[in-house]
Amino acid sequence: MNTNQWTRGLITAGVISLGAVAQAEETAISGYVSTTATWAPNVMTPANASFMPAADGFDLDNVDITIAKALDEGEWASGYAVELWVGPQAGALGNNISAAPPNRTGSGTPLGNDLAIKQANVQLNAPVGNGLVLTMGVFDSIIGYESANIGENPNVTRSYGFTMEPFQHLGLLASYQISEAASLSVGVADANNTILNGGNRGLNNSAKTYMAAVSLTAPESLGPLGGTSITAGVVDGRAGGAGGPDTTQIYLGGDIPTPIENLSLGLAWDHINVGGASDSDSIAAYIGYKATEKLGINTRIDYLDQGNANGGGAGVNGGEFLGTTVTADYALWENVVTRAEWRWDKDLDSAGFGRAANARNNNHLFLLNAIYNF
Numbered sequence: 001m002n003t004n005q006w007t008r009g010l011i012t013a014g015v016i017s018l019g020a021v022a023q024a025e026e027t028a029i030s031g032y033v034s035t036t037a038t039w040a041p042n043v044m045t046p047a048n049a050s051f052m053p054a055a056d057g058f059d060l061d062n063v064d065i066t067i068a069k070a071l072d073e074g075e076w077a078s079g080y081a082v083e084l085w086v087g088p089q090a091g092a093l094g095n096n097i098s099a100a101p102p103n104r105t106g107s108g109t110p111l112g113n114d115l116a117i118k119q120a121n122v123q124l125n126a127p128v129g130n131g132l133v134l135t136m137g138v139f140d141s142i143i144g145y146e147s148a149n150i151g152e153n154p155n156v157t158r159s160y161g162f163t164m165e166p167f168q169h170l171g172l173l174a175s176y177q178i179s180e181a182a183s184l185s186v187g188v189a190d191a192n193n194t195i196l197n198g199g200n201r202g203l204n205n206s207a208k209t210y211m212a213a214v215s216l217t218a219p220e221s222l223g224p225l226g227g228t229s230i231t232a233g234v235v236d237g238r239a240g241g242a243g244g245p246d247t248t249q250i251y252l253g254g255d256i257p258t259p260i261e262n263l264s265l266g267l268a269w270d271h272i273n274v275g276g277a278s279d280s281d282s283i284a285a286y287i288g289y290k291a292t293e294k295l296g297i298n299t300r301i302d303y304l305d306q307g308n309a310n311g312g313g314a315g316v317n318g319g320e321f322l323g324t325t326v327t328a329d330y331a332l333w334e335n336v337v338t339r340a341e342w343r344w345d346k347d348l349d350s351a352g353f354g355r356a357a358n359a360r361n362n363n364h365l366f367l368l369n370a371i372y373n374f
Contacts, residue, residue: 026072027067027069028067028068029065029066029067030066030068030373031063031064031065031066031373032064032372032373032374033063033064033371033374034061034063034064034150035060035061036058036059036061036156036368036369036370037057037059037367037368038057038058038366038367039056039365039366039367040056040364040365040366041364051092051148051157052157052158060087060088061088061369062087062088062089062090063086063087064084064085064118065083065084066081066082066119067081067083068081068082068083071123071125071133074125075125075127075131076127077124078122078123078125079122079123080121080123081119081120082117082119082120083119083120084115084117084118085117086115088114090114090115090116091114091116093117093118093148093167093168094167095117117138118138118140118148118168119138119139119168120137120138121136121137122136123135124136128176130178130179132175132176133175134174135173135174136171136172136173137170138168138169139168139169140167140168141166141167141168141235142173142211142212142213142233142235143165143166143213143233143234143235143249143251144161144162144165144251144270145161145162145251145253145266145268145284146159146161146162148167148168150369151371151373154266154286154327155300155327155343156339156341156367157325157341157365159284160270160282160284160303160304160321160323161269161282161302161304164280164282165249165251166209166235169187169189169209170189170190171187171188171189171208172188173185173186173187173211174187181217181218181219182215182217183215184213184214184215185211185212185214185233186211187212188209188211189209189211189237190207190208190209191208191209191239207238208237209235209236209237209238210237211235212233212234213231213232213233213234213251214232215229215230215231216229217229226257227257228255228256228257229254230252230253231252231254233250234251235249236249239274246275246276247272247275248272248273249270249271249272250272251268251270251271252269253266253267253268253269254266254268262290263287263288263289264286264287264288264289265285265286265287266286266287266288267284267286268282268284269282269283269284278307279307280305280306280307281304281305281307282304282305283303284300284302285302286298286300287300287301294330294331294332295328295329296328296329296330297326297327297329298326299326299327300324300325301322301323301324301325302322302325303321303322304319304320304321304322304323305320306321320348321345321347321348322345322346323343323345324343325341325342325343325344326341326342326343327339327340328341335372335373336370336372337369337370338368338370338371339368339370340366341365341368342364343365343366343367344362344363345362346361346362346363347362
């Protein structure tokens with residue numbers, strides 16, 4: 001699962017031992033329950049939205065259940081991870097078990113209740129150099145600043161860039177820790193963001209998805225820049241299988257220390273090219289301030305240039321959008337994340353969200369979010 005310095009100390013997860021199975025002391029169950037109450041005065045859907053709750057009302061976002069055994073210190077160590085989503089937003093992953101998966105973006109309405117696989121993989125350590133870790137099965141995307149898991153992000157709603165990125169892959173990933181300051185991940189998977197066995201699978205190599213990412217952390221000896229972390233990655237493959245368009249996704253982002261105590265800064269850039277003709281770009285800035293021991297304020301400002309709207313989906317023919325999200329996170333109850341959020345999306349082209357006649361150019365969203373981590 002993706003984590004960054006925004007989320008350190010945000011999530012407190014308990015561990016439940018499984019006494020009825022072998023190696024019980026090494027296997028753990030964890031997860032969360034997330035629920036949201038939302039009010040949107042003009043009942044609109046932000047551009048390029050993903051995992052969005054209903055415009056007005058109460059939502060069970062999802063229940064996350066993770067069963068995992070971490071790699072130990074042995075040269076030939078092994079481990080596994082199974083992460084399941086249950087609830088309305090499970091359909092957004094695109095691999096839910098219903099015959100007709102709901103729309104990935106949700107279109108401003110609750111997604112159908114379902115069960116989906118977020119992760120299911122086997123991890124193997126090979127004694128090569130500092131240790132080569134192989135992950136085979138379903139694993140999270142190796143690019144992106146934000147996570148699909150709602151509590152791992154500084155804000156409740158997701159950024160424009162998050163929607164442009166793949167959520168997960170079914171394939172083989174090799175990860176290597178080059179040094180304390182650098183790590184490398186390289187992988188191959190089935191069709192981009194598709195994990196259904198047999199579904200949309202091509203019979204040639206052109207249907208495969210290839211990916212690579214490198215992460216760098218500046219040493220403290222660099223002074224003010226010490227601790228800066230940067231990740232750059234690319235994912236390329238045919239969306240939907242052999243017949244789908246070739247999709248290239250590029251990501252660059254990280255966290256930068258600031259001279260102001262309790263102030264954090266993160267930056268992210270996402271680029272997507274579909275079929276060699278449609279380009280979209282997103283830039284996001286994350287500003288976090290720890291006001292008190294219990295109160296944190298996280299602000300995200302992101303810009304989206306849809307170009308040709310990722311291939312012309314949803315009847316949208318490009319456009320520019322600006323999003324501002326302010327989230328107050330207050331820790332009052334043990335193991336519980338409680339957040340209040342205001343999000344404002346503005347159509348810079350004044351063409352209206354959805355490009356429909358008489359559509360509004362501004363969208364406001366207010367919500368309350370509560371997550372219990374177990």
